[in-house]
Amino acid sequence: MKKVKHILAIFIVLSILSGAAFIFQKSEFSSRFFAEEKAVAEQPVDTIAVQDTTPFLDRFQQHLEVLQSSYSKRKNQYVWTLGKGRTITYYLLQAQRFLKKNGGKVLYMEEIHDNPSVFQAAQLIATNPDGDTLRFSLQVSESIFRDNASYLSVAFQVTTLTPELIVALNELDYPFDLLVTPFGVSKEFFPDLDRVKNKELILWLLMESPNLDARHKRMRPLRIHHTEEQIESIITEAKALLPSSKGIATRLAEHAVEHKQLLNTILKNSKQQGLWFTDLSQNNKSIVLDVCKDIPIVCKAINPYNPSNSSLDDYIKQKLRGAARNGVSAMIIPLTKQNMEKVKALKSKATNQGTTIVNLSTFMKY
Numbered sequence: 001m002k003k004v005k006h007i008l009a010i011f012i013v014l015s016i017l018s019g020a021a022f023i024f025q026k027s028e029f030s031s032r033f034f035a036e037e038k039a040v041a042e043q044p045v046d047t048i049a050v051q052d053t054t055p056f057l058d059r060f061q062q063h064l065e066v067l068q069s070s071y072s073k074r075k076n077q078y079v080w081t082l083g084k085g086r087t088i089t090y091y092l093l094q095a096q097r098f099l100k101k102n103g104g105k106v107l108y109m110e111e112i113h114d115n116p117s118v119f120q121a122a123q124l125i126a127t128n129p130d131g132d133t134l135r136f137s138l139q140v141s142e143s144i145f146r147d148n149a150s151y152l153s154v155a156f157q158v159t160t161l162t163p164e165l166i167v168a169l170n171e172l173d174y175p176f177d178l179l180v181t182p183f184g185v186s187k188e189f190f191p192d193l194d195r196v197k198n199k200e201l202i203l204w205l206l207m208e209s210p211n212l213d214a215r216h217k218r219m220r221p222l223r224i225h226h227t228e229e230q231i232e233s234i235i236t237e238a239k240a241l242l243p244s245s246k247g248i249a250t251r252l253a254e255h256a257v258e259h260k261q262l263l264n265t266i267l268k269n270s271k272q273q274g275l276w277f278t279d280l281s282q283n284n285k286s287i288v289l290d291v292c293k294d295i296p297i298v299c300k301a302i303n304p305y306n307p308s309n310s311s312l313d314d315y316i317k318q319k320l321r322g323a324a325r326n327g328v329s330a331m332i333i334p335l336t337k338q339n340m341e342k343v344k345a346l347k348s349k350a351t352n353q354g355t356t357i358v359n360l361s362t363f364m365k366y
Contacts, residue, residue, distance in 0.1 A: 056102065056104070056129060057128070057134070059102070060095075060098060060102075060104075063094070063098045064082060064091060064098075064138075065082070065083060066080045066082060067081045067082060067083055067141060067146070068080070068081040069081075075135070076135060077135035077136060077137050078134070078135065078136045078137070079136075079139065080138050080139070081140075082138060082139065082140050082141065082146070083141060083144060083146020083354065084140055084144060084146065084354065085145045085149020085150050085353070085354040086140070086146065086149060086327065087120065087140075088111055088120040088121060088122045088138065088140055089111070090327075091122070091138055091140070092111075092122055092138070095109075095124060095126075095138075096109070099126050103128075104126050104129060105126060105127045106125075106126050107125040107126055107133070108123070108124070108125040109122060109125070110123050119140050120139070121137065121138060121139045121140070122137075123135075123136070123137060123138075124136040124137075124138055146354060149324075149327075149353075149354035150323040150324055150327045150329070150353075150355045150356070151327070151328045151356055151357075151358045151362060151363060152319065152320065152323040152328075152329050152330070152331070152350055152355050152357050152358070153177065153328075153329070153331070153358055153360045153362070153363040154176045154177070154333075154343065154346065154357060155176065155177035155202065155249075155330065155331070155332045155360055156169075156177070156178055156179065156332075156333060156334070156335035156339075157179045157204065158178050158179060158180050158181075158204070158335050159334070159335070161192045161193060161196075164337060165335060165336075165337065166196055168337065168340040169197075169199070169335075169340070170195075170196065170197050170198070171344075172343070172344070173347050174346065174347045175198055175199075175200065175357060175359050176198065176199060176359075177199065177200045177201070177202050177360045178193070178200070178201055179202045179204035179249050179251075180193065180201055180202065180203065180204055180245075181203075181206065181219050181251060182203065182242050183218060183219045183220045183237075184218035184219045184220070200246055200359040200360060200361060201242050201244055201245040201246065202246060202249050202278075202360060203235075203245045203248045203249070203275070204251045205234070205235075205238060205248055205250070205251060206220070206251045206252055206253070207222045207223075207252060207253035207255075207266070208221070208222065208223050208224045208253065208254075208255040208256035208259065208262060209221075209252035209255055211254070212252065220234050222235075222266055223262075224255070224256070224259055224261075224262050228265050231265045231266060231269060232265075232269050235248075235266070235269045235270065235273060236269070236273065239273045245275065246275065246359075246361045247275050247278060247360065247361065247364065248275050248276070248277050248278070249278045249280050250278070250279050251280070252281075253279075253281045254283050256281075257279055257281045257283050257285075257287065257288050258283065258285050258286065258287060260287060263287065263291045264294075264295075267291060267292060267295050267297050267299075268295060270297060276298040276299065277292065277297055277298070277299045278300050278301070278360070278364070279299065279301040279302070280301075280302055280303075280304050282303055282304070282306070286301065289301065298364050298365075300330075300363075300364055302330045302332055303332075304332035304333070305331065305333040312333065312339060312342050313342065315331065316331065316343070316346070319331040320349060320350065320355065323353075323355045324353050324354070324355065328363055328366040330360060330363050
C-alpha cells in the first residue's frame, strides 16, 4: 500500500513539473511572439517615395510654366519666356521655392530694368542638386498670358429675384456667387433660388450699423446688445435655411466691424458652421482681419460696387486690372437687370487677359 502511494506521489510530482514546463514554454513563446510583434510595429515605415525620373531642368521649366525656352551659347545661359499675368518678382520667388525644395540653390538673382525691349526681366544663377551651375535670363512676355494667370470672382447682392433675373443668371457662362439674406423673404424666394444654376451661396447677414431701423428687424441683424446665444441662434438658423452656403458676408455692419466682442462671437460661430467671413463694410477702422487671426478663421475684406465712387463700367475695369496685377480680385455688385447686361461679356474680357472666373470660395484661398 505504501509502495502504491509512493508511486502515485511520484506520478503527481512529475505531472506538476511537466505542466509547469509546458506553461513556462508557452509563456516564453508568447513573450517572444509579442516582442516580435512589437518590434515589427515599431519598425519605421518605409517612406522612400518613387523618384521623379523627369530631368531636373525639365521639372524646373514645367514648374515655372515656361512659354518658350532657348539657350545662348555666347552667354552660357538659358533664356526662358514666362507668361504675362505674374510679376517677375513672383517668378523669382517661385523659382527660389522650387530650388530649395528640390535640392538646388540660388546663387544670385536680380531684376533687370535697363532692357527696353523686354516687359519684365531678371537674371538668375543657381545650382542643381549635383552642384552644377545654371544661368537663366527670365523674361515676362508682353502679350502672351499664362494659363490661369489670375482669378476673378463675381458675386451679386440679392435683394429681389424676378423671373427675368433668374433667366439672366442662368445665361451666364461662368460661375458666380449670390449674397442672400435668408430672413424676412417671401415664401416664393427659396423655390426661385433653387431655379438658379451654377451658383454658390453666401449668407449676407445684417450687422450692427447706424443705418439700421425698424424695417430691418425682420432680417434679424446681429446687434451689439445680443447675447452669445442669440447670435449663435441667428447664424445657425441662417445656415439651416441655406445649408449649401459657404461663407458669411457683412451687410451694413459699419459698427459691427469695430466691435471686438461682437466680432469674436460672430466669427467663432461662423467657424463652427464651417463658414469663412468677408467684410464688405469698407470701414477703414475695421478690426475684422485682426480678430480673424485670433480665432483663427479665413477672412478677407472686399470692396463692393459703390455708385457714389464710380460707374459700374469703371468698377469692372478696375477689378479686371486688379486681377491681372495682383493675381486675384473679386467684384460685388447689386443684382439688377441693368447690371446683368454689364457682366454678360465678362468671361471673354477675363480670358483675353489670362484671368479665370472662379467662385468666392476659391478667391478666399488666395
